[in-house]
Amino acid sequence: MSERQRADRQLGAVVPADGTAHAAVPKQREPGEVVAELDDLAVWFPTPAGVVRAVDGVSLRVRRGETLGLVGESGSGKSTTGLALLRLVDPTSGTVRVGGEDVTRWSRRRLRALRRRVAMVFQDPQASLDPRLTIGASIAEPLIVHRLTDGGAARRRRVGELLDMVGLRGELADRHPHELSGGQRQRVGIARALAGEPDLIVLDEPIASLDLSVQAQIMNLLRRLQRDLGLTYLFIAHDLAAVEHMSDRMAVMYLGRIVESGTPAQIWRDPAHPYTAALLSAVPVADPQVERERRRIILSGDIPSPVDPPGGCRFRTRCPQARPECAETDPVLAEVDPDHRAACLFAKEAVRAMRSA
Amino acid sequence: MKPVLAVEDLTVTIGTRRGPAHAVAGVDWAVQPGETLALVGESGSGKSMSVLAATGLAPRTARVTGRVHLLGTELTGLGQDRRRRLRGRHIGFVFQDPMTSLNPVLTVGRQVTEAAEEHLGLTRRAARSRAVELLEMVGIPSAGQRVDAYPHQFSGGMRQRVVIAMALACEPDLLIADEPTTALDVTTQAQIVELVADLQRRLGTAVVWITHDLGVVAGIADTVAVMYAGRILEQGPVDAVFGTPSHPYTEALLAARPDPAAGGAELVTIAGAPPSPLDLPAGCAFWPRCPVRGDARCEHELPPLVPVSAGHQVRTFYPQPTDGERR
Numbered sequence: 001m002s003e004r005q006r007a008d009r010q011l012g013a014v015v016p017a018d019g020t021a022h023a024a025v026p027k028q029r030e031p032g033e034v035v036a037e038l039d040d041l042a043v044w045f046p047t048p049a050g051v052v053r054a055v056d057g058v059s060l061r062v063r064r065g066e067t068l069g070l071v072g073e074s075g076s077g078k079s080t081t082g083l084a085l086l087r088l089v090d091p092t093s094g095t096v097r098v099g100g101e102d103v104t105r106w107s108r109r110r111l112r113a114l115r116r117r118v119a120m121v122f123q124d125p126q127a128s129l130d131p132r133l134t135i136g137a138s139i140a141e142p143l144i145v146h147r148l149t150d151g152g153a154a155r156r157r158r159v160g161e162l163l164d165m166v167g168l169r170g171e172l173a174d175r176h177p178h179e180l181s182g183g184q185r186q187r188v189g190i191a192r193a194l195a196g197e198p199d200l201i202v203l204d205e206p207i208a209s210l211d212l213s214v215q216a217q218i219m220n221l222l223r224r225l226q227r228d229l230g231l232t233y234l235f236i237a238h239d240l241a242a243v244e245h246m247s248d249r250m251a252v253m254y255l256g257r258i259v260e261s262g263t264p265a266q267i268w269r270d271p272a273h274p275y276t277a278a279l280l281s282a283v284p285v286a287d288p289q290v291e292r293e294r295r296r297i298i299l300s301g302d303i304p305s306p307v308d309p310p311g312g313c314r315f316r317t318r319c320p321q322a323r324p325e326c327a328e329t330d331p332v333l334a335e336v337d338p339d340h341r342a343a344c345l346f347a348k349e350a351v352r353a354m355r356s357a
Numbered sequence: 358m359k360p361v362l363a364v365e366d367l368t369v370t371i372g373t374r375r376g377p378a379h380a381v382a383g384v385d386w387a388v389q390p391g392e393t394l395a396l397v398g399e400s401g402s403g404k405s406m407s408v409l410a411a412t413g414l415a416p417r418t419a420r421v422t423g424r425v426h427l428l429g430t431e432l433t434g435l436g437q438d439r440r441r442r443l444r445g446r447h448i449g450f451v452f453q454d455p456m457t458s459l460n461p462v463l464t465v466g467r468q469v470t471e472a473a474e475e476h477l478g479l480t481r482r483a484a485r486s487r488a489v490e491l492l493e494m495v496g497i498p499s500a501g502q503r504v505d506a507y508p509h510q511f512s513g514g515m516r517q518r519v520v521i522a523m524a525l526a527c528e529p530d531l532l533i534a535d536e537p538t539t540a541l542d543v544t545t546q547a548q549i550v551e552l553v554a555d556l557q558r559r560l561g562t563a564v565v566w567i568t569h570d571l572g573v574v575a576g577i578a579d580t581v582a583v584m585y586a587g588r589i590l591e592q593g594p595v596d597a598v599f600g601t602p603s604h605p606y607t608e609a610l611l612a613a614r615p616d617p618a619a620g621g622a623e624l625v626t627i628a629g630a631p632p633s634p635l636d637l638p639a640g641c642a643f644w645p646r647c648p649v650r651g652d653a654r655c656e657h658e659l660p661p662l663v664p665v666s667a668g669h670q671v672r673t674f675y676p677q678p679t680d681g682e683r684r
Binding site: 073074181183211212213214215216217219220223238240241242244245246264268278279281282283284285286287288289290291296298299302303 | 399400512514515542543544545546547548550551569570571572573574575576578595596599600609610611613614615616617621623624625626627630
């Protein structure tokens with residue numbers, strides 16, 4: 001790695017190995033139709049300690065054929081946002097639209113149809129597969145529920161096809177989950193999600209409990225399937241490098257809100273929100289020289305309780321650049337560059353100040 | 358300089374219903390005073406088990422062979438009691454989940470100094486002020502009040518700070534940190550990594566840090582040992598191992614992480630899965646997955662650890678070229 005690349009990497013910049021401009025990367029596509037949309041979504045949970053505002057005003061759109069990445073730490077509301085798209089949690093306010101239809105108040109009966117159109121892959125494939133069912137039976141379940149195949153023979157054929165798509169041998173259909181490795185089980189989870197030919201797949205921390213070499217296998221598989229089948233993903237993870245790698249556009253969440261959104265290149269190279277900049281500087285890089293030379297922005301304290309979020313800007317209690325105005329105004333997500341938004345009164349300026357501090 | 362902890366030819370075999378599992382199959386490492394040794398590997402590589410066995414904490418069903426020296430004293434021949442006293446006096450432990458180390462019904466103050474009371478003979482009163490001092494040292498705000506709080510009143514990151522205070526209570530010569538930041542958020546992880554590095558500078562404690570995260574290793578380690586299927590495949594100074602990885606496994610691991618500088622290219626993967634500890638291959642354990650793929654010798658003969666540069670060793674018949682930068 002050249003000195004220049006090291007320096008850029010330290011700043012979180014994106015420079016391809018051959019040194020050419022980043023614009024050459026084939027990540028831009030024509031914007032497709034909107035597959036799913038959240039508009040000012042709030043999901044609040046009553047608890048003995050008070051009302052937990054897990055999601056508190058999130059708007060986003062997922063377009064056909066793209067991957068929207070959602071990154072955040074625990075308690076940011078990223079998983080609850082994903083669950084809301086399948087109506088697996090009930091919105092407190094706001095709307096959920098899938099394929100142009102408002103599904104916010106759909107009945108339980110109608111939701112069955114929704115869950116064919118939006119599928120989900122969970123973090124722990126061990127927990128999401130029934131240990132008593134064979135792999136084949138698990139994958140066949142959505143085919144039966146949604147009446148997608150006629151008869152046992154067609155179903156078996158389709159299960160074989162799905163196993164092949166995720167890179168598993170057909171004879172695994174007769175095995176049970178405990179006989180498979182973690183990576184194989186996650187492939188089964190993906191095959192199940194593909195069974196209904198969904199419009200959108202919500203991937204909730206799909207690689208978090210896997211070993212490093214297996215994580216790479218699963219990320220490559222997901223990208224290949226997307227290319228071959230034109231799939232649309234909402235990729236939810238706490239791993240910033242993985243979200244950067246997988247996404248066409250990404251959003252950073254903090255305490256129930258989106259604080260910044262843009263392309264991975266914009267966010268990696270030029271974060272506008274102080275929280276994003278702190279998050280980027282906290283991600284360890286597997287290069288001892290970079291690690292020794294870099295200056296970390298260490299945030300003090302912990303994420304505040306979602307029962308009682310701070311007034312004004314939610315990040316101000318931990319923000320190294322918080323100013324008096326931040327306690328008074330709740331900043332909206334505003335454009336800082338084309339297609340790049342941040343919810344900070346001092347977007348960019350605060351990041352520059354933090355980095356030169 | 359005498360190492361703080363040194364293991365030689367350590368093996369750990371665990372009896373299971375399906376036969377003996379070779380969790381650790383012959384490992385040598387040493388950590389020098391004030392230095393950080395990182396043991397890195399994927400799950401099942403034996404990195405935790407080798408440390409637990411070295412410190413006498415292996416499960417009862419495990420058979421441990423080899424030699425272990427703590428500050429020059431051979432531990433293997435000692436009785437349980439004497440070994441426990443030495444361990445308590447000289448080694449502090451921090452595990453992945455702070456709640457496994459904390460008792461939910463005792464105040465953190467009592468717990469932080471429990472060991473110090475036993476091993477250093479502190480009185481209750483002295484112990485309490487020592488607890489406040491320790492909690493301050495690990496960055497717990499208003500430690501004077503928090504000393505009487507219970508673990509559930511702390512966040513995950515703060516609990517891990519309490520455990521670190523507990524581990525440092527006896528001023529140990531060695532801190533063993535087993536995936537201490539894996540359960541934490543990345544901004545909290547950065548806080549804990551910074552804290553341990555700072556305490557190490559101030560107290561001169563040696564650290565053995567067990568992790569699967571190569572980024573963390575790059576930030577904390579002086580020396581690193583990469584483990585696979587119960588053996589060390591590569592070890593040496595952190596700059597040498599990361600700068601010129603000489604084992605195909607190390608190289609593949611480093612390439613498997615998405616790198617924002619690579620502009621979204623296909624990730625390098627390692628085909629297949631590690632061998633079962635019930636059935637380790639006779640030759641190189643990585644051979645079935647190896648992209649270099651050597652020859653019949655790799656399949657049948659265990660490659661020795663050979664030096665490639667000063668202090669940098671690699672277990673392969675075919676070390677990767679180490680001239681110049683390749684990454």
